[in-house]
Amino acid sequence: MIHKLTIPVHKENVALRFDMATEVFIILLSDKFIIEEKKSIVLPRSSADELCHLILSENINTLICGAIEDEYYQFLTWKKINIFDSVVGTWSEAFTNWKESNLNSRDILSSRKVEGRYV
Amino acid sequence: MTKLSNPLINSLLENPLDFIHFIDEIPMGVLVLDLNQRVVHLNKSFEALSGEYIDRAYGVKCHNILRSAACVNNCPLLLMGSENRSISCKSDIINMDRQKLPIRITIAPMLDINGDVKGFIETIQDLRMVEKLDQRQSIAYSFANIIGRSPQMEKIFQTLPLLAQSDTSILITGETGTGKDLVAEAIHQTSEREASPFIKINCGALPETLLESEIFGHEKGAFTGAVGNKPGRFKLAHNGTIFLTEIGDLPLALQVKLLTFLDDKIIFPLGSTKEFNVNVRMIAATNRNLEEMVKEGSFRKDLLFRLNVARIHLPPLREREGDIRLLLDHFFSHYTKQVNKAIKGFSTAALARLIHYNYEGNIRELKNIVEYAVNVAATSVIEPENLPAYLFEPVTDTHSFSSYSGSFKNFNASNPMQTEDIASKPDKIQSNETWPSVQRRMILDALKEAKGKKSEAASILGMGRSTLWRKIKQYNIDP
Structure with a gap:
């Protein structure tokens, strides 16, 4: 069964905010989590409503995103979309963690440094 | 490097101070950042506002923790550049509860003793309350759902909140469509009776017998068909507000009963000997000239005085x-x-x-x-x-005619000859006359012309016999 996953992104990172994302990755996966297709969609403007519409029209199963308003979270959850929100890090790390069933909402995947030193 | 569990403020007072306690006492969100904009500390207010906590945020880039729109569009830290001055901007954040909150961000550099920037301090002010107040100010030209900025309406907006807080009877007058119902409801919604019912009765919508039972209720067996007890609108409105619209159409017999209620706050349901105390606030409205009706004898003077404790006149739109x-x-x-x-x-x-x-x-x-x-x-x-x-369509009226020009058009349609008659008599219509008084006079003229024959008078006036009969009753004309 094909699984469709989307990640709103900003450059290489998971976009900070769902409502302000202007680019999304859509990844199609086969049964064994093999990437069948990966595409990037650049949105004409940032809009949570339009992004929701895109997610529904693309029949997405899983969403990995940053901050998302409750209204949209509830709506997408109601539409049976599995959401991992408040994820901080690069989209590839998030995707890898998700593939390994190792991703949770609120995960911070980026490195932590203070005054140039890892903490 | 690990997070300091007990950072101190040295040399401010004789003994070192506990930095965490110090920063936690500040009643707005505070983020302490290093030179690379990574979170070093955040205070309790920030935790409450954002839902983040220091163990999660420590060492993470501030935009990932603050999650404000400004972080995406124009990071204030980047705007600050090399200037060592604080910078402030309005934005919004989405917190961990997925709520979008309006905030003000102020960022200032933290300098060492040589004046070199060693980090940043970011304060986050919750603007929810401020925005609420702003909204209230920006809709100063409105009250509840009533909108207007004309001097007449401004005066009303100033009066309405005061009247809403009082418990006096209110009489709302104004032409049809000026928003009398809206005002009545707004008064109720902003009064202390808000949580209790707002019951509206259209006095012109029901025949007299039904109206009495509707307003005051009835006991089982009070009249044929009264198969059960009916509480009546007054009883339903207990502790709330009762709104009598088209009060000018209230029959004289019921006016007396209403007067009794206004005096004693007691109602007697139809067929009942048992009184019932009700605590309701009365708001009445009409588009008719009650003073004129008092003169004509179709409205009780004493009831007008009782209702007219506070009066709101809604001006016509023109x-x-x-x-x-x-x-x-x-x-x-x-x-x-x-x-x-x-x-x-x-x-x-x-x-x-x-x-x-x-x-x-x-x-x-x-x-x-x-x-x-x-x-x-x-x-x-x-x-x-x-x-x-x-x-x-061409309109031949002036403002003094405006309230009844629609009726003139009706006459025109049914009897074109009559148009000329009426239009040729504008000198007879004085600008301070109300439509009811003009209509009353027109009916009298038509009856005179028809020598008392109602069907002929109805034909002259371009209205049906039953309409004429109703108008004769309404204006107390005794042909």
């Missing part, structure tokens, strides 16, 4: 300078959203017609015109042809 445009824009925005049409606005020609039109039906008519235009418009602007055709 007298509200500048409000037509305001209301056009308001309803335009409302209906374009409702029908989801990308209409930009009114064309100059359409706007000119709308602004100079004499709204006899007042706001209700304006609202209907805008609704029609928005629904009909097929282009990006509303053109004159999208407006109802009757707006472009």
